[in-house]
Amino acid sequence: MxxxxxxxxxxxxxxxxxxxxxxxxxxxxxxxxxxxxxxxxxxxxxxxxxxxxxxxxxxxxxxxxxxxxxxxxxxxxxxxxxxxxxxxxxxxxxxxxxxxxxxELEEVIVSSTRTSRSIQNTPTRVETIELEEIDEKSNMRPANVSMILHESTGIAVQQTSATSANASIRIQGLDGRYTQLLKDGYASFGNFASGLSILEIPPLDLAQVEIIKGPSSTLYGAGAIAGVVNFISRTPREKADFNFILNQSNVGQTNIGAFSMQRKGKWGYSLLALTNFQKAYDVDKDDFTELPKTDDFTVHPKLFYYPNEKTTLIIGNAFTKSNRTGGDIFVINDGADANHRYFESNKSLRNTSTLDFSYKVNASNLLKIKTSFNYFKRDIAIPDYTFNGINYNAYTDISYLKNIKNQSLIFGLNIVYDKFAEQDQLPNLAKNFTTRTAGLYAQQTWDLSDRFKLESGIRLDLVNYFNTLYRKNEAFVLPRISALYKINDHWSSRIGGGLGYKTPTLFTEQTETFQYQNLLPLNNVKAEKSYGGTADINYKTSLGADWLISLNQMFFYTRINNSTILLQDNSGSFHFENTPQPVQSRGFETNAKIIFKEYFKLFAGYTFTDAKADYLPVIQNIRLLPKNKLNLALLYEKERNFKLGLEGYFTDRQYLYNNQLTSAFWEFGFMAEKVFGKISVFINAENFTDTRQSRYKSVVNGSHLNPNFDDIWTHTEGRTFNGGIKLKL
Missing domain, CATH: 2.60.40.1120 (Carboxypeptidase-like, regulatory domain)
Incomplete structure (x- = not known):
């Protein structure tokens, strides 16, 4: 018991x-x-x-x-x-x-769709490059944003000059003139001012980069056929912020930059200052530079005024001066003689003044006025030829955002004035061109339910463009629609499409390669028109306590009608004409992100692009465009301690303008950064396997006195090692 x-x-x-x-x-x-x-x-x-x-x-x-x-x-x-x-x-x-x-204290908010919504609730597909990644890529190229964009899926930085290293941005295989670059929403990099643009945008003051792929003219007017890249600056907080960077590379580049910002009561400021020096660099010892001798300087102060809780006034002025000289390295170092005379000089001056006024009418409605004036002067010189031009651009946008139950409504108008004037040229040969645009737009973002959101918009642009040879007036009605459907907590999908247009321009990748020499003024060339769209599906999940997986599959299609093509007549002069035969770009992007314990991060991106121009004889593939491209990156990071990164990129074969096919190639990079309190030390080995074009064939042909250059389809400078220090207070 x-x-x-x-x-x-x-x-x-x-x-x-x-x-x-x-x-x-x-x-x-x-x-x-x-x-x-x-x-x-x-x-x-x-x-x-x-x-x-x-x-x-x-x-x-x-x-x-x-x-x-x-x-x-x-x-x-x-x-x-x-x-x-x-x-x-x-x-x-x-x-x-x-x-x-x-x-991540602040939710990722996108401003490029004008609604300032969180990215999770924006029907338009927007890709963001956030501060952490910008900071990492800044270690590799503190001078400009080329590295930030080069390593993004579906985007290519296309070098246009063998000696001066000029470059443009291509999205989904389309030429750079179809991509609109913005800084805080200001379109200051169009027409002639697109020359050297990405080489003159420093990343040190950026908080975020927003990318909209596909037709976006409904939001931003002419030129946004392939997409929009919007560089968003940092804004001051009560806590002062100071960043300093010093960088040195084995190819002779030195970068010294600083960024500071703070808000005190009703006033705030931000200040960016950066100077870059590059020695003439000839890696293959053929006596011609792969990197030009360069010195440039950028200063960008901003003043912020908050008279009350409802009002914000921002005044800024960005000034950049650059001097780049490439070509025969003997000419650069010692001057021309009987055997050495070729050089290519680019001198540019860019000044952009901006004013941004915001007024919260009440807790949910916002009146916004943005205006800017951009002055861009560029002088190009090669032996026996010079090209000098000035581009003036004035931009004003007034918009009103009204939020009602489950809806955001935007109404706005903008006026754009763009004028290019060639200097020191005969009146009948001057490439002068003026474009004036007045636009009205409206957009509705409608939360039909927690899972389904719809965004639709329409724009009317009245465009007048002219030179001494002809004048045209055109009207464009540009509808656009996009939708977001959250299938469940793991799956979501976006689909969108719209119309676009591009006003005529002489300044393209092709004309840049020969410095606009023997290029005739535009005559009876009309605007190009496009339609297209994107569709994607996104999956996110976590496995156990340690794994986070994100997958995105996106499809795209764009068709450009009435496209302009470059032709050469019997006298050797170049001119543009419209062609009834279209340009079509179709393909898909696959992106995967795997995070383990927030320490290991693996990124993989694959792009398939099938872009063709029906007007091209025999081979219709768009030139200098790989069909297949793969991006891989592995990052190991202990926050505020150290980070290590390994990257690999595969680029498929490309057709050149002479119809020949290039070789496919891989390139690899490595980076490391160690943090010591407020100081960090970094090193980078970019393209350490030394992939470069001269390993396949000499880029320079002919004699030293009269050289000609192959199309640029991969690295010209080869491997690059750099290192430096950063100070953050």
Whole structure:
């Protein structure tokens, strides 16, 4: 009998202990107290793991006695640890508040769609390059943004000159003139001012880069056929911010830059200053530069005024001066003689003044006025030929954002004045051209439900363009629509399309290669017109407590009608004409991101592009365009400690203008950065396998006195090593 009583007591004690050794946890966002579903809760040292449900709770049973550490994790939030001793003294639901990770305290907000919505709730497909990645790529190229864009899926930085290293941006295989570059929404890089543009945009003051692929003319007017790249500057906060960078490379480049910003009460400021020096660099010892001798300087101050909580006024002025000289290295170092005379000189001066006024009419409505004036002067010189021009651009945009229940409405108008004037040229040969545009636009973003969101817009542009030879007036009606459907917590899809147009221009990748020599003024050339769209599907999930996986599959199509083509007559002069035969670009992009414990990050991107011009004889593939391109990057990072990165890029064969096919090639890069408090030291090995065009064939042909150059289809400078220090206060 005593044994039976002892057995029953033991049973009830065990049952009582198991009943006590259960746990219920509620997980919430510390900032806004909202529940967090799908957060991971685990008990350290055991196999007990659970995900919070739709109401933000997770439950456990059969927890061992003793001291236990409860670990709560969620992507974008700081890990929380809760020590508890079992059996518990009382049965209750434990509330845990997760604090957003410092790098993600602010939700990713996109401004390029004009609604300033979070990226998760924007129907238009927008890709963002955030501050962390910008900071990493700045280590590789502190002078300009070329590296930031070069390594993005579906985007190519196309070098246009063998000696001066000039480059343009191509999206989805289309020429650079179909991509619109913006800085804080200002279109200051069009027409002649597109020359050297990406080489004159420093990344040091950038907070974010936003990319919209596909026709975007409804939002931004002419030139946004292939897409829009919007470089978003940082804005001051109460806490002062100072960044300094010093960089040196083995190819003779030195970069010294600083960025500072702070807000105090009603006033704030930001200031960017950067200077770059590049020695003439000849890697293959053929006496011609792969990198030109360069010195340039940029200063960009901004003044912020907040007279009250509703009003913001921003005044800025960006000034850049650049001097680049490439060609025969003997001419650059010692001057011309009987055997050496070829050079290519580019001198440019860019000044952009901006004014941005915002007024919150009430808690949800916003009046915004933006205006800018851009002055761009560029002098190009080669032996026996010079080209000098000035481009003036004035831009004003007035918009009103009205938010009502489940909807955001935008109404706006803008006026653009663009004038190019060639200097020191006969009146009948001057490439002068003026474009005046007045546009009205409207856009509606409608949250039909939590899962389905629709964005539609329409634009009317009245365009007048002319020179001494002809004048045309055209009207463009540009509708656009896009939709976002959140299938469930893991799957979502976006689809969108619209019309676009591009006003005539002489300044393209092709004409840049021969410095506009023997190029006739535009005559009876009309605007190009396009239609197209993109569709994608996105999948995100977490596996266990440590893995986060994100996949995106996007398809695109663009057709350009009435496209302009460059022709050469019997006298050797070049001119542009419209052709009834279209240009079509179709393909897809595949992106994958895998994150393990927030330390290891693997990125993979694949682009297939089939772009053809029907007017091309025999081979209709667009030139200098690989059909297949693969981007791979592996990053290991301990926050505020160190980071290591390894990158690999595959580029498929490309057709040249002489109809020959290039070789496919790989390139690899490595980077490392170590943080010592407020100072960090970095090193980079870009293209350390030394992939370069001269390894396949000499880029320079002919004699030193009269050289000609092959099309540029890969690196010319070869491997590059650089290192430096950064200071952040």
């Amino acid at each position: 005593q044994k039976i009583i002892l057995l029953l007591c033991t049973f009830f004690c065990v049952a009582s202990a198991c009943a006590q050794n259960s746990l219920k946890i509620s997980v919430k966002n510390k900032v806004d107290k909202t529940i967090l579903s799908n957060a991971t809760v685990l008990i350290k040292g055991t196999n007990l793991l659970a995900k919070t449900s739709a109401n933000g709770t997770a439950s456990f049973g059969n927890i061992p006695d003793g001291n236990q550490i409860i670990i709560i994790r969620n992507v974008g939030f700081q890990e929380q640890r809760l020590p508890l001793t079992f059996p518990l003294n009382e049965v209750k639901t434990y509330e845990v508040f997760l604090e957003p990770a410092e790098d």
